[in-house]
Amino acid sequence: MAISEAEAVVMDVLWRAAPRTAEEILAEVGPAQGWQEGTVKSLLNRLLRKEAVHAERDGRRYLYTPLLAREQYVQQESKGLLDRLFGGRVAPLVVHFSEQRKLSKKDIAELRKLLKELDDEQH
Amino acid sequence: MAISEAEAVVMDVLWRAAPRTAEEILAEVGPAQGWQEGTVKSLLNRLLRKEAVHAERDGRRYLYTPLLAREQYVQQESKGLLDRLFGGRVAPLVVHFSEQRKLSKKDIAELRKLLKELDDEQH
């Protein structure tokens, strides 16, 4: 089952560092998101049901660990967008961002480097 | 207000060619999506309420035209993903696809061309 946007915010905390307690997660996202304790608890439970996180008892509380890897999530989301909007092809997407003036100098430099590397490993 | 995935499928039909009647839209997406007439009608109504499409009476039926431009939608969605998952930067996204082996020969060629053009217009 897909994980929602709010759930992804919680996953992000766990991807940065795990395991974590609910309290720690709340401390990290609560203020920024304007979320109460109950909200984070609910999201954690939904993530548990979706088997995106694992909970291990540690005395009175639980320690949460991500089961779904960030790479896996990023992959699904990215591929979804690519397929839905760009016919599954990367170049058109980059062209889009280029036209949208979303390519920074740094991006351009890094893309050059990437292409060069791809070229090198060609043989 | 954001338009949903099912709604976007209808928009896609209108982006390919407009104006269109509900019947034409159904004919184009119904079979592929397994949607009944009522489904397409509902989606059209939601799009109307969201002011993503415009309907103009044509005798007994309506002709639907997109108000939201495809470019605008693509832009929102793409920027959303970029910001949520790649810190708003394009190069990391392309690197991701590269690592995921999602870069075809054609993509690579087109990216080279794009970079060259960017270089040229530099001065």
Added chain:
DNA sequence: AATAATCAATTACATACGTAAACGGTTAAT
């Protein structure tokens, strides 16, 4: 004129989502 066909608009309904309050059990303090 009465009836049937055609469409769009309204209503329906189950599930997901965002956001949280209430409940309950276990541990800690009095």
Added chain:
DNA sequence: ATTAACCGTTTACGTATGTAATTGATTATT
């Protein structure tokens, strides 16, 4: 032993979404 504190689980509730059936109005047919 009671009571209080803590923390996870359950329940809640409004809105969105996917998917349609029903209704109602207008036009066409008999």
